[in-house]
Amino acid sequence: MSAKQTYRSLLRELPRRTLSTPTPLQQRIRELYQRPTTGTTGKAGSAGAAEEEDGVAQRRSAEAAQFAxxxxxxxxxxxxxxxxxxxxxxxxxxxxxxxxxxxxxxxxVESEGGKN
Incomplete structure (x- = not known):
């Protein structure tokens, strides 16, 4: 399942609101999906860092799909x-x-106050 599909399925399962503003949970999910996943480990250009980031991204995507x-x-x-x-x-x-x-x-039919 792609990140876009997972994101949409998560939002689809959240409770609907009548207001047009997103809930704090929806905002948090949006922030997590908008955050870039590359270059966050501080290891510039190493192959091990890239593999580690890919593993983390795949694990998070699998967890999100499972939660949906x-x-x-x-x-x-x-x-x-x-x-x-x-x-x-x-x-x-x-x-x-x-x-x-x-x-x-x-x-x-019960009468009110005991009167018929």
């Missing part, structure tokens, strides 16, 4: 949990009402 896959899997998992447990976020009274409706019952 993990984030996509977590998003899918959350969607599946919500789909197969729709009452998970409901209040208890609403969950009981929907359970009764599922088996064909209607709960009696």
């Amino acid at each position: 896959k993990y984030a996509a899997a977590q998003r899918t998992y959350a969607e599946l949990v919500e789909r197969y447990n729709p009452g998970m976020t409901l209040e208890e009274a609403e969950r009981i009402r929907l359970t009764a409706r599922r088996v064909g019952w209607d709960l009696p």
Whole structure:
């Protein structure tokens, strides 16, 4: 996976914002991808330094791709949990009402303050 594809897949998995300004996490990811990877070790022109930098860049790219896959899997998992447990976020009274409706019952209407 190329750096551009990895970068886009990372941004795709981050939560959406309604504002046009990027989140601090998006800014940090952008900075990491914009930072040049050559010439950072201080060893001018040595073959060992270039190989080391290539190894670091490949390792970071692999880690980023792995994190993008993990984030996509977590998003899918959350969607599946919500789909197969729709009452998970409901209040208890609403969950009981929907359970009764599922088996064909209607709960009696409760009067306010004990008056009919």
